[in-house]
Amino acid sequence: MYGVYTLFYKEVLRFWKVAFQTVLAPVITALLYLMVFSHVLEGRVKVFEGVNYTSFLIPGLMMMSVIQNAFANSSSSLIQSKVTGNIVFLLLTPLSHFELFIGYVAAAVVRGFTVGAGVFLLAVFYAQVPVHSVSIVIGFAILSSGVLAVMGMIAGIWAEKYDQLAAFQNFIIMPLSFLSGVFYSIHSLPAFWQKLSHFNPFFYMIDGFRYGFFGQSDVAVEISFLVVVIALLVLSVLTLAVLKSGYKLRA
Amino acid sequence: MVANSAVSVDTLHKRFGTLHALKGIDFSIAQGEFFGLLGPNGAGKSTLINCLAGLVRPDAGRLSVMGHDVVTEYRRTRRLLGVVPQELVYDPFLQVREALQFQAGYFGLGKENDDWIEELLTTLNLADRATTNMRALSGGMKRRVLIGQALVHKPPVVVLDEPTAGVDVELRQALWRFIKRLHTEGHTIVLTTHYLEEAENLCERIAILDHGAAVALETKSELLARGICRSLHIFASHKIETLPDQLREKVQHINGHSMELRLRKDKDSIVSVLDTIRDAGIDIIDIQVEEDRLEDVFVQLVGEGGK
Ligand SMILES: Nc1ncnc2c1ncn2[C@@H]1O[C@H](COP(=O)(O)OP(=O)(O)OP(=O)(O)O)[C@@H](O)[C@H]1O
Numbered sequence: 001m002y003g004v005y006t007l008f009y010k011e012v013l014r015f016w017k018v019a020f021q022t023v024l025a026p027v028i029t030a031l032l033y034l035m036v037f038s039h040v041l042e043g044r045v046k047v048f049e050g051v052n053y054t055s056f057l058i059p060g061l062m063m064m065s066v067i068q069n070a071f072a073n074s075s076s077s078l079i080q081s082k083v084t085g086n087i088v089f090l091l092l093t094p095l096s097h098f099e100l101f102i103g104y105v106a107a108a109v110v111r112g113f114t115v116g117a118g119v120f121l122l123a124v125f126y127a128q129v130p131v132h133s134v135s136i137v138i139g140f141a142i143l144s145s146g147v148l149a150v151m152g153m154i155a156g157i158w159a160e161k162y163d164q165l166a167a168f169q170n171f172i173i174m175p176l177s178f179l180s181g182v183f184y185s186i187h188s189l190p191a192f193w194q195k196l197s198h199f200n201p202f203f204y205m206i207d208g209f210r211y212g213f214f215g216q217s218d219v220a221v222e223i224s225f226l227v228v229v230i231a232l233l234v235l236s237v238l239t240l241a242v243l244k245s246g247y248k249l250r251a
Numbered sequence: 252m253v254a255n256s257a258v259s260v261d262t263l264h265k266r267f268g269t270l271h272a273l274k275g276i277d278f279s280i281a282q283g284e285f286f287g288l289l290g291p292n293g294a295g296k297s298t299l300i301n302c303l304a305g306l307v308r309p310d311a312g313r314l315s316v317m318g319h320d321v322v323t324e325y326r327r328t329r330r331l332l333g334v335v336p337q338e339l340v341y342d343p344f345l346q347v348r349e350a351l352q353f354q355a356g357y358f359g360l361g362k363e364n365d366d367w368i369e370e371l372l373t374t375l376n377l378a379d380r381a382t383t384n385m386r387a388l389s390g391g392m393k394r395r396v397l398i399g400q401a402l403v404h405k406p407p408v409v410v411l412d413e414p415t416a417g418v419d420v421e422l423r424q425a426l427w428r429f430i431k432r433l434h435t436e437g438h439t440i441v442l443t444t445h446y447l448e449e450a451e452n453l454c455e456r457i458a459i460l461d462h463g464a465a466v467a468l469e470t471k472s473e474l475l476a477r478g479i480c481r482s483l484h485i486f487a488s489h490k491i492e493t494l495p496d497q498l499r500e501k502v503q504h505i506n507g508h509s510m511e512l513r514l515r516k517d518k519d520s521i522v523s524v525l526d527t528i529r530d531a532g533i534d535i536i537d538i539q540v541e542e543d544r545l546e547d548v549f550v551q552l553v554g555e556g557g558k
C-alpha cells in the first residue's frame with residue numbers, strides 16, 4: 001500500500017511543484033476562452049432553456065480543462081521517465097502492474113480535478129453558474145479525468161518520442177475535446193454532425209457534467225454515465241493488460 | 252543447489268529480433284559469494300542482469316534469486332535484489348535524499364527507514380549533498396546515488412553493472428572499500444567491470460561471457476591457471492646485442508641491458524631458456540618471472556574481437 005501511495009505522492013508533487021505551468025496556466029487559458037467566446041457569442045447561440053450562453057460555456061470549459069490536464073499528467077510523466085531512463089527505478093521495485101496503474105491514474109485525476117476546480121473558482125466571479133447536483137458534477141469530473149488519465153498512460157507507454165505524444169494529443173485528444181460540445185449544444189448542429197457527436201466519448205463526459213449544473217442535457221444523464229463508466233472500464237482493462245505484458249517498458 | 256544459491260540461471264535465452272543476445276546461459280552463485288561477470292562490449296552482461304532484475308523478459312529458461320523465481324515471484328525477488336544499472340539515470344525532479352526516500356517508499360519503506368538512508372548518505376559521501384538537486388551532481392556523485400538507491404531496501408544480493416565506469420581513482424577505491432564491506436557483512440555481490448585488475452582483486456568466482464555464451468565459469472585461481480604464457484625479464488651486465496636464433500621469436504623487446512621474453516608454460520622450460528641465453532655469452536645478473544594476469548587470460552579466451 002505504502003508503495004502505491006509513494007508513487008501517487010511523487011506524481012502529485014511532480015505537477016504541484018510546477019503548479020504555475022500545470023495548474024495556473026490551463027486555468028488562465030480556460031478563462032481567456034470564456035471571456036472571448038462569451039463576449040462574441042452571448043445571445044447568438046441557442047443552448048438550453050433558461051440558461052444563458054456564458055453559464056452554459058463554463059462547465060464545458062471546465063470539463064475540457066479536466067480532460068486535457070488529466071491526459072497530460074500521466075502521459076508526460078511516463079514519456080519523461082522513459083526518455084530519461086529513470087523509469088527503471090519503478091520497474092526495479094516490487095510494485096505490480098496494478099499498483100503502477102493506480103499510482104499514475106490517481107495523480108492524474110487529482111491534476112484534472114484541481115484544474116477543473118480552479119476554472120470554476122475563478123469563473124464564478126465572471127458569471128453565475130447554478131449547481132443542480134454536486135455529486136453528479138464531482139462524479140463526472142472524477143470519472144472523466146480517470147478515462148483521460150488512462151488514455152494518457154496508454155499514450156505515454158506507446159510513444160517513444162515527444163513528437164509521437166504530441167501527435168496523439170493534437171490529432172486525438174484536442175479534436176475530440178473541442179468537438180464534444182464544449183462551445184455549443186449539439187442540438188444546434190446539423191443532423192449529420194449530431195449523429196457523429198454521439199460516437200465521441202468526450203461528448204458524454206461534457207453532457208453529463210453539464211447536467212450536474214443545469215439539470216438539463218442533450219442525452220439522458222444515465223446514458224452519459226454508462227458510456228463514461230464503460231469507457232473507463234474498457235480502457236483500464238486494456239491498460240492493465242499492456243502494463244502486465246511489459247509492452248515497451250520491459251524489453 | 253538451487254535452494255541455497257543466491258542466484259541461479261538455467262538455460263537462459265534472450266533474442267532481440269534476430270540477435271541472439273543470450274544463448275542458453277547456465278550458472279549459479281552461492282550465497283555470500285563475490286561473483287564477477289566479465290566480457291567484452293555487447294557480450295550480454297547487462298542483458299543477463301536485466302533479466303534477473305525483471306527489466307528484460309527472457310525468451311526461455313529460468314532465473315531465481317534465493318530460490319524464488321524472478322517471473323512468478325517477482326515481488327519477492329525484487330526485494331532480495333539491489334541493482335545498480337549501468338546507465339547513469341536519475342530523476343531530475345528530485346534532490347539526493349528525496350531520490351533515496353522515494354526509492355525506499357516504492358519498496359513500502361517509510362520513516363522507519365530514514366536512519367538507514369542517512370547512513371547510506373554518509374557512507375557514500377553524499378551527506379553534504381543531501382539537498383542538492385540530482386541535476387546538479389557530477390557523474391561520479393550520480394553514480395553513488397544510484398548505488399544508494401540500490402541499497403535502500405537492504406537487499407541481500409547486490410548486483411553492480413559497471414559501477415566504476417567513468418569514476419576517478421580515489422572514488423573507485425572508496426567504492427571498492429564499500430563493496431568489500433558489503434561483502435564481508437554477508438551480501439552476495441555480482442559485479443561487472445571492464446577493469447580486469449579489479450575483478451582479479453575482488454572476485455572469488457568469475458564467468459566470462461562472449462557473444463551471449465559463457466566461455467568460462469570457474470574460480471579465479473582456476474581461471475588464472477588457464478594462462479598459457481608467462482613473461483621472463485632478463486637483466487644483463489652488458490648491453491644485449493646478439494641473440495640466439497631459437498629465442499628470437501620469443502623476445503618481446505630489448506631495452507639496453509634488459510629484455511622480455513614470452514614463454515609458453517607447457518613447452519618452454521625456464522631453466523633451458525636461461526642456459527641458452529648464458530651460452531650466447533649474455534651475463535645474467537637478475538631475472539624476474541611474471542605470471543599471466545586475468546587480463547591476459549581474458550584476451551586469450553575472448554580473442555581480439557571474438558571468433
Ligand atoms: N533493448 C535492446 N534491444 C535490442 N538489442 C539490445 C537491447 N539490449 C541489448 N541489446 C543488444 O544485445 C547485446 C548485448 O548487450 P548488453 O548490453 O547485454 O552487453 P554488455 O555485455 O552489457 O556490454 P557492455 O560491456 O558494453 O555494457 C548487444 O549486441 C546489444 O546491442
Ligand SMILES: [Mg+2]
Nearest residue numbers: 296297298337
Ligand atoms: Mg553492459
